[in-house]
Amino acid sequence: MKKLLxxxxxxxxxxxxxxxxxxxxxxxxxxxxxxNRVPVAVADFAGETASGRALTSVIRGDLANSGxxxxxxxxxxxxxxxxxxxxxxxxxxxxxxAAGSLTDAGGGRMEARYRLFDVNKQVSLxxxxxxxxxAQLRAAGHQIADDVYEKLTGVRGVFATRIAYVTRAPGxxxxxxxxxxxxxxxxxxxSPEPIISPTWSPDGSRIAxxxxxxxxxxxxxxxxxxGRRTVIANFxxxxxxxxxSPDGRKLAVVLTKDGNSQIYTVNPDGSSLQRLSNSSGxxxxxxxxxxxxxxxFTSDRGGSPQIYRMGANGGEVQRISFExxxxxxxxxxxxxxxxxxxxxxxxxxxxxxxxLASKQVQVLTDSRKDESPSFAPNGSMILIATxxxxxxxxxxxxxxxxxxxxxxxxSGDVRxxxxxxxxx
Amino acid sequence: xxxxxxxxxxxxxxxxCSSTPPAGDGxxxxxxxxxxxxxxxxxxxxxxxxxxLPRELTDGKSILSKRVVYFDYDKYDIKDEYKDLVAAHAKxxxxxxxxxxxxxxxxxxxxxREYNLSLGQKRADAVKRNLMLLGAKExxxxxxxxxxxxxxxxxxxxxxxxxxxRAQILYKGPTxxxxx
Numbered sequence: 001m002k003k004l005l006x007x008x009x010x011x012x013x014x015x016x017x018x019x020x021x022x023x024x025x026x027x028x029x030x031x032x033x034x035x036n037r038v039p040v041a042v043a044d045f046a047g048e049t050a051s052g053r054a055l056t057s058v059i060r061g062d063l064a065n066s067g068x069x070x071x072x073x074x075x076x077x078x079x080x081x082x083x084x085x086x087x088x089x090x091x092x093x094x095x096x097x098a099a100g101s102l103t104d105a106g107g108g109r110m111e112a113r114y115r116l117f118d119v120n121k122q123v124s125l126x127x128x129x130x131x132x133x134x135a136q137l138r139a140a141g142h143q144i145a146d147d148v149y150e151k152l153t154g155v156r157g158v159f160a161t162r163i164a165y166v167t168r169a170p171g172x173x174x175x176x177x178x179x180x181x182x183x184x185x186x187x188x189x190x191s192p193e194p195i196i197s198p199t200w201s202p203d204g205s206r207i208a209x210x211x212x213x214x215x216x217x218x219x220x221x222x223x224x225x226x227g228r229r230t231v232i233a234n235f236x237x238x239x240x241x242x243x244x245s246p247d248g249r250k251l252a253v254v255l256t257k258d259g260n261s262q263i264y265t266v267n268p269d270g271s272s273l274q275r276l277s278n279s280s281g282x283x284x285x286x287x288x289x290x291x292x293x294x295x296x297f298t299s300d301r302g303g304s305p306q307i308y309r310m311g312a313n314g315g316e317v318q319r320i321s322f323e324x325x326x327x328x329x330x331x332x333x334x335x336x337x338x339x340x341x342x343x344x345x346x347x348x349x350x351x352x353x354x355x356l357a358s359k360q361v362q363v364l365t366d367s368r369k370d371e372s373p374s375f376a377p378n379g380s381m382i383l384i385a386t387x388x389x390x391x392x393x394x395x396x397x398x399x400x401x402x403x404x405x406x407x408x409x410x411s412g413d414v415r416x417x418x419x420x421x422x423x424x
Numbered sequence: 425x426x427x428x429x430x431x432x433x434x435x436x437x438x439x440x441c442s443s444t445p446p447a448g449d450g451x452x453x454x455x456x457x458x459x460x461x462x463x464x465x466x467x468x469x470x471x472x473x474x475x476x477l478p479r480e481l482t483d484g485k486s487i488l489s490k491r492v493v494y495f496d497y498d499k500y501d502i503k504d505e506y507k508d509l510v511a512a513h514a515k516x517x518x519x520x521x522x523x524x525x526x527x528x529x530x531x532x533x534x535x536x537r538e539y540n541l542s543l544g545q546k547r548a549d550a551v552k553r554n555l556m557l558l559g560a561k562e563x564x565x566x567x568x569x570x571x572x573x574x575x576x577x578x579x580x581x582x583x584x585x586x587x588x589x590r591a592q593i594l595y596k597g598p599t600x601x602x603x604x
Contacts, residue, residue, distance in 0.1 A: 162462065177464045191469040194573035196537050204462070213469040215526060215594065215604040216568035217541060227465030238545050238569045241538045254538070256549075256569075261542035282542040298539055305539055328536040342536060349535060371536060390580075416537075423462070 025409065026165075026182025026394070030065050032404035037070040038152050041089055041119075043078035043099035045112070055102055055112060058141030061181060062159040063148060066380075067403035080115040080127065089119045096125070098148050105131055112140045116151055126151045138183060158376045160423055163383065164188075164198045164207055165394060166416040167409060175209060177224060180376075180419075182407050188224055197241055197372075200420045201248050206268070207418070208232070208242035208251055219253055221268050232270040243286045243295075245312070252276070252286035252295055263297060276314040288312060289332045296320065296330035296339065307341055321354070323361060331373045331382075338399065340364075340373040340382050351384050353399055364401045374419045381405070385415040476601035480516075487512045491593040492576075493551055494586065497532075500546040502554055510551060513593055514558030521561065522598035527551045529569045530576075530592070532585035537571055544569030547591045 040063060045056045063069040072094040079101040083089065089097055100114030115127040128147055132140040139160065146157030159180055167174045173195045178185035189195060193212040200207055205224060210217045217240045219233040233239040237256035244251055250265045250272070261284045263277040276295070277283040282305075285298040289309075296309045299317075307321040307330045321327035326344035333340065339354045343361075348368040354361045369387040376383070381396040381403070388406070392413030396405040408414065480486045491513075493506040502510060517523060529548030531540040548567035555565055577584035596602035 186464040187466045188464050189467050189469070193469070194570075196541075196571075196573065211469070212570065212573060215528070216566070217570075222467070225463045225465060227467045229467065236566055238541060240541050254542070256542075256545050256567075259549075261545060282539070282546075284542045285536065285538045298536070305536075326535065328539050344535070 025185055026178060026407045026414070027409075028061075028065050028181055029406045029408075030067055030404070031406055032402055033067040034398070034403055037068055038095055039070045039072050039093050040096045040098065040148065040152065041072040041074040041092070041094040042148075043074050043097065044076050045099075045114075046077075046079035046101035048102050054137045055100075055141045055144070058138050058181075059098065059145045059148070062142060062145035062157075065181065065405060066149065066159075067398065067405070068149070068153060080113045082115060082117050082124070086117075086119050086122050094119050096148070096152055098144070100144070102137075109133055110137070112137070112144070114144050114147075116148055138179065142179065142181075155380060156378050156422065158378050158380065158419075158422070161377060162204070162420040162423075164200065164416075164418045164420065165385075165414055166195050166198065168194075168392070168413040168415065169411070175207070175222075177207075188222060188227070196416055198416055198418045199242055199244055200418055201244055201268070202246055202421055203248060203424060204421045208244065208268075210240045210242070219251075221251075230269060232266055232268060233264075233273075241284050241286060243288060245288050246290060246292040252288065254284045254286065263295065277310065277317075278314075285329050287330055287332060290334050290336045294332075296332055298328045298330065307339070320356075329372060331375060333375055333399070334377055334379045340375065340399075342370055342373065351382065351397065353382075362401065364397050364399075365395070367395070372416055372418075374417050376419050377422045383417045383419050385417055476599075477595055477597055477603070481595050488516055493547075493591045495547055495589045495591070497585070497589065500543075500550050502550055507554075510554045511558055514555045514560050517555060517561075517564050518559035521564065524564050524566070524596045524602075525555070525560075526594040526596070526604040527555075527565060527567045528574075528592050528594065529567065530574060530588055530590050531572050532588045533572045533575060533580065534585070535572075537573070541569045541571035541573075544571045544591075547589070551591045551593070 042060050048055055064071050072092050078099040097117040097119055103111050105111040110132055112130045112132055116125045118125050126147055130140045142160040145159045149157035161180045162177055163180055164177050167176055171192055173191050174187040175189040175195050176185045177188050191213050196210045198207050198209040206221050208221045210219055217238045219239045219242050221230045221232050233253050235255050235257040239255055241254040242251045250267055252263055252265050254261050255264050261282045263283050263286045264273055264275050266273045279301045281301040283297055283299045286295045288295055292312055294309045295312055298305050299308050304325040305328050307327050308317050308319050310317045324343050327341055329342045331340045339356055342349050343352045349370050351364045351370045351373055352361050353364055367386045371385045374383045381398055383396045386395050392415045394407040394414050394417050481488050483489055490509050527548040529544035531544045552565045552567040575588045577587040594603040596604055
């Protein structure tokens with residue numbers, strides 16, 4: 001029996017590897033843009049072969065998909081020394097120009113150079129040089145796009161960050177790690193059982209998640225580079241909802257070993273377990289505020305699931321959400337000023353954003369099955385899982401609701417997104 | 425990429441089939457660098473092999489082969505129609521102290537995954553409490569939740585949801601053989 005099962009598993013794995021892409025690639029599609037997009041020209045990088053403009057296309061793709069820039073078409077022939085005169089660019093309506101080159105640096109390496117110009121003032125705003133390889137060319141492109149983004153918006157870019165998400169095909173769950181634009185996906189974990197609630201360590205080297213491979217929910221911390229996994233909570237009952245403290249020294253987790261779901265903290269190696277919440281109902285979905293002072297969480301202590309917060313070491317509990325009878329999955333913004341969560345309105349589950357000072361709540365989507373919001377580390381977008389045409393997809397929306405992106409794979413479900421931290 | 429992964433996948437699957445139990449740690453596999461030297465290594469997990477339980481637990485004519493208790497919407501108490509089923513399992517566990525059960529609670533698909541995990545736990549706990557009231561010992565029972573992750577029916581209507589709001593009982597025998 002065991003032999004037969006293994007033979008079947010072998011065929012299954014081989015079949016999947018042979019006939020379909022092992023890493024279902026996410027593709028990004030923009031569905032809404034900002035109110036005032038900066039007109040920017042990105043010149044074809046000199047020295048890039050016309051057939052594979054990886055660098056130029058990554059930079060253009062990043063800027064266009066962000067919804068904050070309008071790309072101005074420009075002819076060839078420029079590099080990082082800029083144009084002889086800016087009149088042509090000005091006439092085309094460009095406010096800024098990014099231009100650069102790619103040269104052979106020997107030993108299979110390349111040097112990417114770029115400069116950003118203010119077209120109206122006719123001055124250079126910034127410049128970068130990156131020694132890279134063919135395999136790393138996209139990463140260099142994301143870094144250049146981040147520089148353009150930061151110099152023109154005043155906000156640090158997130159193009160060079162990574163995202164995690166879970167794909168589901170029949171009998172096969174995979175925790176995928178991809179670039180922010182969905183490219184270069186690599187599976188960190190493949191399992192026949194569900195994987196939920198991935199969250200990045202603040203330094204981006206590890207992911208905590210819940211895996212059901214032992215027929216019950218168990219929390220693991222997984223080092224991405226080595227694949228080494230540590231069980232940090234496998235107590236009797238369910239173990240779920242891990243959340244890192246901002247300093248990476250502990251995690252809030254939810255355990256049922258003492259009854260209903262309650263919140264505890266534990267070190268990333270599984271030591272120093274401490275109970276934080278003490279209610280007779282359900283307390284779950286903990287998330288630390290960016291300054292580490294509070295833990296936001298979902299609780300049904302008042303009869304319906306609502307959002308509360310307590311001190312990072314427990315203590316006094318304060319109710320945060322009041323409107324409606326189902327408010328779950330709180331995610332504090334990186335700047336600490338707002339809180340994203342999921343609310344139920346007329347049977348639909350939608351992403352909302354609360355301004356924590358005024359308690360004003362804005363509905364950000366019109367979809368029906370939003371789940372698991374995750375802020376970009378610069379706060380510019382909120383990534384969610386939702387459903388379109390019966391399939392799980394990822395979507396991203398800006399906190400003002402204007403910019404909308406959709407990320408989907410060609411087949412199967414995508415869910416449980418988690419946006420990684422800034423690269424260090 | 426496929427070329428790179430294929431032998432690795434094969435190795436991981438073969439490793440899972442060797443005499444060592446396919447526990448959490450699969451053979452780490454070298455993935456490719458995604459960006460700025462940030463490497464990701466693939467791990468493949470195994471699954472549980474369910475064999476060797478006594479016939480009275482698996483024979484379709486035995487009430488003990490019935491392992492699922494269904495719940496009403498937003499309800500966590502055991503309905504009268506499932507009391508005999510739970511009582512039969514309690515009796516088996518009382519007479520066979522070397523057997524253990526894993527009770528998995530489940531919910532329908534609506535709402536947050538983690539909140540549903542907590543709700544599913546309440547259903548598993550209800551079954552556990554009943555088994556204990558009828559003589560089973562706490563150390564024989566673990567109640568856990570699968571939330572909305574393992575629906576019995578993939579549909580999106582009330583008929584499907586009703587089949588998914590359930591708790592199921594898995595057995596493990598004295599030698600560690602069984603369903604979990």
